[in-house]
Amino acid sequence: MDKRLETRIKDCEVLQLPKIHNRAGNITALENEHSIPFPIKRVYYLYDIPGGEERGGHAHKNLEQIIIAASGAFDVLLDDGNQRKIVHLDRPYVGLHIVPGIWRELLNFSSGAVCLVLASLKYDEADYWRDYNSFLKFK
Template identity: 55%
Template sequence: MTSRLDKCRLIQLPRIQDARGNLTAIEGTDVTGFEIRRVYYLYDVPGGADRGAHAHKALWQLVIAIMGSFDITLDDGERKRTFQLNRGYQGLLICPYIWRELNNFSSGAVCLVLASERYDPTDYIRDYDAFLAAAKAQG
């Protein structure tokens, strides 16, 4: 049986390598599978701080460590899996109804997020028990 957590996966991003520096471009739906409607990034995260601790009802995200490294623990209500992101040419695709927690940010880390929708506070599930109930109801 496939769970929602199995839909979350690392994606190798297009990379053009050059002695002068590398370049990665993300266009249209080619890499993400969704139209990008919002882009944001986390930076200057203090040592020991955690981010995330929520799920989304409809939003898809592609999370990329464009500088430094951090861990993301994904939870579908039954299983958990932790990914370490530390390469600018690799992204983690996260589907709806997945609880996420980001931690272990290295000094100077920058976390880039490409999202399928604009910010909508009603799309967030910020209480873990409410998430468990919602995830179970989704099957």
């Protein structure tokens, strides 16, 4: 059986990332397969998102992601085809690990929010479900 059929929201987890405090400011350093549960193959970030806009609206077949609110705040709607859950991200030392086979939508961006994404694979259009009904049929 395809493991993507079995993935559920409970397989996604909020990670406390390493935070080193200093009176001059904090730092969070991320390392492949140490603080991040997979080798990072791609990094990108979303910014200058107009109020009321949404991002995401897709699921991945094989790719894993860590989503971080590097600045500001936003919500991540997770959907496994049976259940939905909203995770609020608003700290740069907290990441949301999303496994393959989970639909996600990014919502409610605060002014100036920056969404940092660490991905387990390079970009591949064939890895996406962009149509929700097609995603549901697979699940």
